[in-house]
Amino acid sequence: MKKPHYLQDLFLTNRFFLCWGILGMLFVFSYFNPGLLLVSKAVFMLLLLLVFIDYTVLFFTKSRILCLRKVSELLSNGDENTIKLIINNSYAVKLNARIIDELPIQFQRRDFALNKLLQPNTKVEIPYTIRPTQRGEYHFGQVHVFISNLIGFVERRYSSLQDETVKVYPSFIQLKKFQIHTMPDRNAQSGGRVTYRRGISTEFDHIKEYNRGDDVRTINWKASARKDQLMVNSFMDEKSQHIYCIIDKGRLMKMPFEGLSLLDYSINAALMFSYVALQKDDKIGIITFSDKLNDVIQPSKSKKQFNTILESLYRQETNFLESNYADLYAKLNKGMGQRSLLILFTNFETYSGFERQLSYLRALNRKHLLCVVIFENTEVSRIHELRGDSMEDIYVKTIADQFTYQKKMIMKELIKSGILAIYTPPSKLTVNVVNKYLELKSRQII
Numbered sequence: 001m002k003k004p005h006y007l008q009d010l011f012l013t014n015r016f017f018l019c020w021g022i023l024g025m026l027f028v029f030s031y032f033n034p035g036l037l038l039v040s041k042a043v044f045m046l047l048l049l050l051v052f053i054d055y056t057v058l059f060f061t062k063s064r065i066l067c068l069r070k071v072s073e074l075l076s077n078g079d080e081n082t083i084k085l086i087i088n089n090s091y092a093v094k095l096n097a098r099i100i101d102e103l104p105i106q107f108q109r110r111d112f113a114l115n116k117l118l119q120p121n122t123k124v125e126i127p128y129t130i131r132p133t134q135r136g137e138y139h140f141g142q143v144h145v146f147i148s149n150l151i152g153f154v155e156r157r158y159s160s161l162q163d164e165t166v167k168v169y170p171s172f173i174q175l176k177k178f179q180i181h182t183m184p185d186r187n188a189q190s191g192g193r194v195t196y197r198r199g200i201s202t203e204f205d206h207i208k209e210y211n212r213g214d215d216v217r218t219i220n221w222k223a224s225a226r227k228d229q230l231m232v233n234s235f236m237d238e239k240s241q242h243i244y245c246i247i248d249k250g251r252l253m254k255m256p257f258e259g260l261s262l263l264d265y266s267i268n269a270a271l272m273f274s275y276v277a278l279q280k281d282d283k284i285g286i287i288t289f290s291d292k293l294n295d296v297i298q299p300s301k302s303k304k305q306f307n308t309i310l311e312s313l314y315r316q317e318t319n320f321l322e323s324n325y326a327d328l329y330a331k332l333n334k335g336m337g338q339r340s341l342l343i344l345f346t347n348f349e350t351y352s353g354f355e356r357q358l359s360y361l362r363a364l365n366r367k368h369l370l371c372v373v374i375f376e377n378t379e380v381s382r383i384h385e386l387r388g389d390s391m392e393d394i395y396v397k398t399i400a401d402q403f404t405y406q407k408k409m410i411m412k413e414l415i416k417s418g419i420l421a422i423y424t425p426p427s428k429l430t431v432n433v434v435n436k437y438l439e440l441k442s443r444q445i446i
Helices: 014-032 035-059 173-181 221-227 262-279 305-314 325-335 351-367 378-386 391-416 426-442
Strands: 010-012 065-070 074-076 081-089 095-101 114-118 122-130 136-140 143-148 154-160 164-169 203-209 231-236 242-248 283-289 293-300 341-345 369-375 420-424
Touching (some): 014 035, 035 154, 065 095, 065 143, 065 154, 081 095, 081 114, 114 122, 164 305, 262 305, 283 305, 283 325, 293 305, 325 351, 341 426, 369 391, 369 426, 420 426
Parallel strands (some): 341 369
Antiparallel strands (some): 010 154, 065 081, 081 122, 095 114, 095 143, 143 154, 203 231, 283 293
């Protein structure tokens, strides 16, 4: 905490100015009614005494207010992150506290304040949440606590020297939630029945008892005859397949939806997808490009690969240039010999813009398995739904329908060309991409 200053940390409240303003009016009225003069002087002495008591209680005791901010070194982009303020009150009286935390400049908030009633000699924890929408470094300033007692004429400021910088990484809170869902079944560890996944490849693993829901095509009739009960063959997933997440950083990926750009949505989805692919024992790599090929992380399934991907995605930014698919194809065609699954996060708003790049997409799909992720323009859909029936609204709806129609034409052309495609709202991108990957694995298309 800062060293106390008896004048610099003194602040007068609205109640102080209101009461002294009323007192001033009493003195004015006493000029016309001398009988009020005595009352005005008595009120003046009372207010003076209350201010003195208020100031003495807050400034001339050994009691103190201590404040500590607890914030993680890493924040998750696009998610609600919890910040905790711990207030230790050693005063022997109840205090009203107004807490101001100097938030990073990225939030553009200068009116952030929390109010709390502090009980005597207590320690309280005050949580609040923030939602960053940009990756990078966030600088937190000081924490200021303004306290006042029940008289409420004077406030005293306590400031903590807690300037700190934290990094905002692509969304990893959703990743932690996914880890909880994928934890091993505790019933299996305690002797309960183990639930096996249905085999989805031709590599034999073991024979197990038939459970409700197993594929009847995998029944092993010879083993069933020996055991006098139904037995089924269980197969292993195909592993160590090469997968690339290709992220377009061109100007169209800067479009914002609900506070995040399409690039941020793509990075969050690529992070989750990478985690799932590594869990499936596949080799995952990352490629970013705009007017030229930028970062390339070669596929790997090592334990360090996920952290390498996280650090790479953390610093990605759009450069407002036209995406160069010709350069992308040339570099991939030269440097990638093995057939791989390519998840391309990109966006096309017009059919003409898509048509210029279609030949490169077809060429990539001939050598690899290409899946193109295109974003639904939810703002255009919302305009179509909310507009009325006036002449202006009809024009706006018509334009919105044209944009939607061009998106459908793009999807139709991709399917016609034999290219896998995902058309998704930005908010559902992660779920749709992961589900598509699991579907491809189950169908043995990869």
